[in-house]
Amino acid sequence: MARDELRVVAIDGIGEIREGDVVADLVADAAARQNVPLADDDCLVVTQKIVSKAEHRIVPFDASDPDAKRRLVEQEAVRVLRRRGELLITETRHGFICANSGVDLSNVEEGTAALLPVDSDRSARRIRDRLAARYGVSVAVVISDTFGRPWRRGLTDVAIGVAGIAGVEDLRGHDDARGRELQATEVAIADEVASAAELVMGKSDGVPAAIVRGLHRDWFRDGSVHELVRPPAEDLFR
Amino acid sequence: MARDELRVVAIDGIGEIREGDVVADLVADAAARQNVPLADDDCLVVTQKIVSKAEHRIVPFDASDPDAKRRLVEQEAVRVLRRRGELLITETRHGFICANSGVDLSNVEEGTAALLPVDSDRSARRIRDRLAARYGVSVAVVISDTFGRPWRRGLTDVAIGVAGIAGVEDLRGHDDARGRELQATEVAIADEVASAAELVMGKSDGVPAAIVRGLHRDWFRDGSVHELVRPPAEDLFR
Numbered sequence: 001m002a003r004d005e006l007r008v009v010a011i012d013g014i015g016e017i018r019e020g021d022v023v024a025d026l027v028a029d030a031a032a033r034q035n036v037p038l039a040d041d042d043c044l045v046v047t048q049k050i051v052s053k054a055e056h057r058i059v060p061f062d063a064s065d066p067d068a069k070r071r072l073v074e075q076e077a078v079r080v081l082r083r084r085g086e087l088l089i090t091e092t093r094h095g096f097i098c099a100n101s102g103v104d105l106s107n108v109e110e111g112t113a114a115l116l117p118v119d120s121d122r123s124a125r126r127i128r129d130r131l132a133a134r135y136g137v138s139v140a141v142v143i144s145d146t147f148g149r150p151w152r153r154g155l156t157d158v159a160i161g162v163a164g165i166a167g168v169e170d171l172r173g174h175d176d177a178r179g180r181e182l183q184a185t186e187v188a189i190a191d192e193v194a195s196a197a198e199l200v201m202g203k204s205d206g207v208p209a210a211i212v213r214g215l216h217r218d219w220f221r222d223g224s225v226h227e228l229v230r231p232p233a234e235d236l237f238r
Numbered sequence: 239m240a241r242d243e244l245r246v247v248a249i250d251g252i253g254e255i256r257e258g259d260v261v262a263d264l265v266a267d268a269a270a271r272q273n274v275p276l277a278d279d280d281c282l283v284v285t286q287k288i289v290s291k292a293e294h295r296i297v298p299f300d301a302s303d304p305d306a307k308r309r310l311v312e313q314e315a316v317r318v319l320r321r322r323g324e325l326l327i328t329e330t331r332h333g334f335i336c337a338n339s340g341v342d343l344s345n346v347e348e349g350t351a352a353l354l355p356v357d358s359d360r361s362a363r364r365i366r367d368r369l370a371a372r373y374g375v376s377v378a379v380v381i382s383d384t385f386g387r388p389w390r391r392g393l394t395d396v397a398i399g400v401a402g403i404a405g406v407e408d409l410r411g412h413d414d415a416r417g418r419e420l421q422a423t424e425v426a427i428a429d430e431v432a433s434a435a436e437l438v439m440g441k442s443d444g445v446p447a448a449i450v451r452g453l454h455r456d457w458f459r460d461g462s463v464h465e466l467v468r469p470p471a472e473d474l475f476r
Contacts, residue, residue: 004438010242082474089474097389149387150475151335153468154406154426168392187440188392196434199453200242202425230391236320236327237388237475
């Protein structure tokens with residue numbers, strides 16, 4: 001594979017995740033079965049949904065109660081930024097600003113809802129550590145979720161937890177090709193990785209993981225999703 | 239290549255772009271030289287910078303005049319949303335909301351600045367049409383630029399022009415894996431493609447194009463970047 005080439009491979013056949021399942025093992029075994037075993041310097045992208053399922057973040061939800069959703073969303077929020085009809089834009093405990101505090105009613109059992117992992121960096125680290133311990137591979141992990149954004153239509157997948165990879169890679173101060181200083185190149189690596197993975201996971205329903213292979217070596221470091229959360233004082237749009 | 243796999247390949251060796259250059263030819267020839275000739279159902283991602291250079295969108299810029307940047311940014315804007323120091327968040331004629339109207343001072347000749355293409359869908363279509371006419375391939379085209387966003391730190395590449403591919407693909411109403419209706423799955427395909435490409439282009443300076451190979455066939459259609467621009471009436475954050 002050329003140096004400047006990326007492969008993004010959907011991991012199929014993981015099956016239904018249940019509370020207490022070890023996500024790392026299920027994903028690694030599924031990848032091996034489809035002849036793309038996880039390797040050093042891979043980045044594994046796993047959707048929030050299966051992490052939440054494995055981590056007991058599925059709660060009862062009565063869809064017939066018109067207030068149930070609002071209550072759940074508010075309970076998961078530290079702040080409500082906007083309301084429009086059923087849609088609430090909220091800030092979660094993690095500092096994420098997203099629709100409905102990330103509470104999700106799709107792809108879960110009838111009568112239940114999926115909440116975001118409590119500490120999604122920790123969830124990512126747990127997967128990374130397990131892959132190292134059991135399979136002997138050094139794999140970065142991004143936990144992804146599907147967020148909207150202001151100004152632009154359409155959802156994109158972003159990182160809500162990372163381990164072993166940069167959230168944001170600061171290239172400021174490097175020279176550009178002409179030797180002038182670059183203006184601003186703090187790149188949201190982990191978000192772009194999540195988006196790339198979504199392009200293969202979104203091709204068919206129920207694919208909750210993908211391998212991104214060929215990322216720049218320099219980006220593999222001790223990262224955190226907090227690098228991706230803009231502090232309120234820096235933010236011009238709250 | 240497996241069905242659910244994506245390859246993202248940086249196109250190197252395009253060289254410096256000059257006014258009047260035919261971007262399609264330079265990119266196609268460079269791709270062929272590195273043994274990844276453009277093929278049907280590829281999506282070619284090209285950065286705004288080389289399109290602006292080829293399309294005479296380079297203007298004189300006097301860096302020693304403290305007001306020059308502000309004047310240029312305001313001239314390229316239909317509206318200023320926020321100001322903080324030198325940074326202006328503006329709305330462009332295209333409807334994009336971004337820093338400094340997309341005016342860029344990096345990777346251009348000293349004493350000049352690069353403006354966004356006048357009609358970036360048209361720029362993308364021109365590249366797509368030329369590739370069909372001269373090389374006989376049906377290739378989708380995304381013109382990318384690097385934008386910030388509220389709430390999250392780090393820049394990501396997004397689409398500012400598209401041809402032959404969906405801007406947003408509406409999967410609403412499709413059933414999820416459990417047969418329940420999906421809540422909201424309007425995916426910003428073209429933005430995710432731009433982000434995936436940035437992961438290989440950002441690895442080294444001066445790589446202005448990439449091939450994304452293996453996207454879902456259904457996404458290849460007559461698209462427009464206007465699908466990605468959220469109408470002000472829908473927008474909760476202006």
